[in-house]
Amino acid sequence: MQNSYHLGRQPILNRQQELVAYELLFRNSSQRNEAIVSDDFLATLDVIQHAFSTLGASSVLGDKLGFINVNADLLLSDVLELLPPQQVVLEILETVEITPLIVDRCLALKKKGFKLALDDVIQLDDTQRSLLPHISFVKLEVLGMNKSQMNALIRELRAYPLQILAEKVDNPAQHLLCMKLGFDLFQGYYFAKPTILSGSKPQPSQLALLHLLGLINSNADNSDIEMAFKHSPDLTINLLKLVNSVGSNSPKKIDSIAAAITVLGRRQMGRWIHLLAYVQQSGKSIRSNPLVQTAAIRGKFMELLSLKQSPHDQSLADQAFMVGMFSLIDVFFSAPLQELLEPLNLADNVKDALLGEKNALGLLLSQVLLAEDRDPISNSNPPCDFEALLAAMSWANELG
Template sequence: MQNSYYLGRQPILNRQQELVAYELLFRSSSQRNEAIVPDDFLATLDVIQHAFSTVGTSSVLGDKLGFINVSADLLMSDVLELLPPQQVVLEILETVDITPAIIERCLALKKKGFKLALDDIIHLDDTQKALLPHLNFAKLEVIDMDSSQMSALIRDLRHFPLQILAEKVDNPEQHQLCMKLGFDLFQGYYFAKPTILSGSKPQPSQMALLRLLGLINGNADNHAIELSFKHAPDLTINLLKLVNSVGSGTPKKIDSLAAAITVLGRRQLGRWIHLLAYVQQSGKNISSNPLVQTAAIRGKFMELLALKKRPRDQSFADQAFMVGMFSLIDALFNAPLQELIEPLNLNDDVRDALIGKTNALGELLNQALQTEDSNLQMNEQLPCDFDALLSAMSWANELA
């Protein structure tokens, strides 16, 4: 499986040469600034995944618009409705046959807030003219057109309330001509070649689990959590396996996600998700991965210490468990701790303890770390509760 992603991004400028948008482009390598696209549908799905999930809208687009090529199949699919409509321009490829069904779909997408563009216009036929009243942008591929062709097209397009974009402007002479003819927007090598954004793909389960942890910590309702699980069937299967293997206090096997959520309750469900994050990311079970095992023991140990310190404060104990579990998340996911905990809706006390600030939870974490020190028994001044540690180890072994 390929572990890297590549995403092309080319600037689109206005007449003042100010950046107003990017076209997002499929790329299969960082070495060659071009794309061999065997399937337009799959190529755009690749762009969507990397721009809006792997990297993220704010990093790729900032506050600018993003032009995305769409084939007929993709235009008619529900995938588009997962995108942020206020920032997306759907660029209808020149290969799309403009049928009444396509026009009806474009109207529906515009009502949802999407902007529309028609790509690579070199002439206008009757079907294209039927779509023009609904477009926000018309893109003319100027590299192989003379001034008379461009003038004629611009004259026809000016009857409609849209912006006209000169595409493939590759030299200053073309830019000056397009300015003179009245184009609104410009794109091409004269301004910038596409920049290739690349990096390592996080595994799908990693991102799904982080979203789930954010929902749990943000007190989202059960329905939202269930929907999130449904987008990650492998996680659903693993959760049900864990719940059924450890035992839920009921003789009946749990065979649905809704039942698991109901039977476990939110607090216990949160714990299974914490553990599942480690198990899923490592690809190993608790007993065969020392990092996973340490996280499980540390979380439970800190919970037991918290209950001894504040016997009637279950909330404090739950927070202690969370700090213990998350204290190794940077090692597991191989990413900065601050970056990983950012979307998790952690309260201030938990976050502060994780980033090393001194508070009650931080003190418990330090105690847990000292207990794990192999030289602990040589230092009689360090606090320790071996009964709690043995209980935590037993609990982790049961999970394995």
């Protein structure tokens, strides 16, 4: 299946009005050339996915540099390791507090080949000055300053080997003033509004998803799981978005696969990957796709029923969750069930239950399916554990 993407791209020009770079921007749709951003971290993850995975750097940037906004969480995350450092400028948002940890991270990223920029500067404080020897670009927001303020900042910045960019240049008078003041680069509506690149993006291949699920189910090493994600950057980004949205009570963002495994544990991590497979394959959120909701409810319902029957057998409960989640896998992937189960390395009793055998897990699945098929006006309805069903529905709603 497919879903849509939207990516803003605004030119950055030099003094000769030659194109030297683009700023890559988050956009919600192709209809409005603006961004409604509730989370800087997730917005930039979208930009990274669309620019470097969906479309590809060669299509979006050609041989030009790409400026990408990064907040503190993303700056400290290893998601940045997925990007081509020779072509990316990490634009440090004005909201980032320049702590010693941030400075150390910037030095490490510079050593890896990334260029760094300070964004929306209207004045400099001592913490920003500590970064200037390592910065390649400083973006001055010309709308927020008068001529004397800009002149003073430019004189100070000329002590460092960096380029000074005038952003939000919206008219000829501003451009002429910035030229006279000696800016190196220019960006704004006077030159061009952001172009919005939109389209439908294909989901990752079934093979990549099934391989990853197989690693989880065979209890592969964490390093093997991380490597599988590194080969599928869009999977990495979507998993982090999913887990950060609903999967962790930690106040700190989960910013890497290693962190997700550490914070969530292997068992919970595996569950999020199972859920990701459906969300990614369907191209829709949990809430907007009833099949994803059904799979989630089945998994949780079966787990709760298993724990009621065998309160101390968490292993069986985990298998019950897996059977419920995978009971719709042939519908999602539009392929024969036997063929899909083969690479997943499932335990025999899990596989047998999915293929229709009435073992303990198969009987639980039958119970769940009967609950779904209940006739509300029939007097011959099979018994149903409504407490467990309502708890499973509540859990799935929280995911949505």
